[in-house]
Amino acid sequence: MRVPLRPAVLGAGTVAVVLISAVAWSVARVVGTGMMYREHQQHLEPAVRLGAEQLRASRDIRLDSIASALALATGYRVSVFDAQLSLLADSDLGPGQADTIVDRARRAEVAAALLRVDGFARRVSSLDGLPYLFSATRVYWGGGTIVIRFGAPANPIREAASATAVWVALAVAAAGLVVLLFLHRFVRVGAASVDNTRILLQRLGAGQFSGPRVKLSKITELARLASAANRVRGEMEEQVSRVTRERDELAHLMDEVAEGLIALTDDARILRINPAATQLLGLVEVLPFSPIGSVVRDPELRDLLESSVVRPEARLELTVGDRELEVRTKRGTEGGSVVLLVDMTEIRRLEAVRSDFVANASHELKTPLTVIRAAAETVLDEGLPEDLRHQFLHSIESNTVRLQRLVDDLLDLSRYESGAWRPERQPFSAERVAWSVWEELEAKRAGGDVGFRVEGSGEGSGDEAAVYQVFRNLFENALRYVPEQGGQVIVDIRADGESLRISVRDNGTGIPAASLPRIFERFYRVDAARSREEGGTGLGLAIVRHLVSSMGGTVVAESTWGSGTTITFTVPLHGAVPARMASA
Secondary structure, eight states, X not given: OOOOHHHHHHHHHHHHHHHHHHHHHHHHHHHHHHHHXXXXXXHHHHHHHHHHHHHHHOTTXXXXXXXXXXXXXXXSXXXXXXXXXXXXXXXXXXXXXXXXXXXXXGOHHHHHHHTXXXXXXXXXXXXXXXXXXXXXXXXXXXXXXXXXXXXXXXXXXXXXXXXXXHHHHHHHHHHHHHHHHXXXXXXXXXXXXXXXXXXXXXXXHTTOOOSOOOOOOSSHHHHHHHHHHHHHHHHHHHHHHHHHHHHHHHHHHHHHOSSEEEEEOTTSBEEEEOHHHHHHTTOSOOOTTOBHHHHOOOHHHHHHHHHTTTSSEEEEEEEETTEEEEEEEEEOTTSSEEEEEEEOHHHHHHHHHHHHHHHHHHHHHHHHHHHHHHHHHHHTOTTSOHHHHHHHHHHHHHHHHHHHHHHHHHHHHHHHHHTOOOOOOEEEEHHHHHHHHHHHHHHHOOSOXXXXXXXXXXXXXXXXXXXXXXXXXXXXXXXXXXXXXXXXXXXXXXXXXTEEEEEEEEOSSOOOTTTGGGTTSTTOOSSHHHHHHTTOOSOHHHHHHHHHHHTTOOEEEEEOTTSOEEEEEEEEBTTSOOSOOOOO
């Protein structure tokens, strides 16, 4: 847990001031006591000499009286001792009491005075148990040697020294508090600047670039630190903004690319995968940094992707589920790899369709041409009977018509697919167009009793000529497979939201389930022999699909073998905005 800087400094400073004040008090007390001791020693020595002179001049007066008089005059305690260190008189004792005091072992100053040495001592008196400063000197009095001693109590000296030490400590404490207040103000300003700088750097470390800038301190060095932090914040914000923008643009680009893209780390974990790759691999959700081996189930593809982080590059086309994928991998210069998945399913299907189209077109063109050539060669025979000649000429005519229809359908289909034809947008009556097509076909048909009716009505928006051709192709297909007696072709027209839904239903032989998904392919026939006999080109439903799609609609087929077929297509409803209006 972080301790606030200013309270910590203030507390430490207060403790320091207290400690310094205590030390100052102790030192001042010791020094003051020593100085006062020396001063009192200097005062005691002349007082002792003066007392010795007065003692010599007063030979006829009792020692008790002399001691009391000297004590009263000097303010010191006065004692008189004989040569055997026995107390003869004392100013603090009454007459006759001196003989009861025995303190020879501790009268060092008296012994020193007997040896003609100025005696001085600091000790506790045995009389009252209080500390004293003693000074003694030798005197000849009454025919013998005695010692006069002056004593000054030490407690007042110590108390005075203590009082002086207290004032010194208070002065030191006051000075320390002034310094502490100044330091506290200095630290407060500096700590605030440092704290703001720290908060800014923490925000930068957490990736947060919002918030106020650090105010510049009055302290030069801290102002430089705050300025550098503000500059770093601005530069990092700009760099992170640029990197974020580039990352978002790259991510958006990856998401919008139709091909699958996967970025792998050094240990083959998924760094990023775009939606196209997720869809191509059939994945629901991919967690970041998931091992690629745990996501991809196809063993061949998994081995390729796991080895892509060590192989410089690779390219392989393989089948994953129901898709043909071309996989390209390239190892990154700084580790990892990038994988490109290209869906080749539609391309391969179109290649197969193109190949089938070329083969089917060649076959469809070759068949009538072969018949025409053979019939023409036969007609050129001069010995050919007239009835056979007419028969072969009729064959040439019918195959020529078939060939012409085939070429016309191919040209129409090519025009629709190339975009050379664009549908018009105009209102039309679907019921009227359906009846018009049916009447035209009925006029060309010979025999048969096929019922026809239109249920419902509606007005669509599109190209009426294209709708006419759609009805014509659907009706021709229906007439090829319904029975000649009892056949039924029913057109159902109804509005469905913004679309006009039109269904053409018959009671013909129907379409097998296996053939139903392919009936809109070019040249695909459910019953090829029957279709050719009746003049079908195999392109009718392919043309229907392109025409309906160009007008912004859809077309679907429903059928059950032996129970008829229903083909439903939609066009925009008149007055509604079409969902799409694509070019053919």
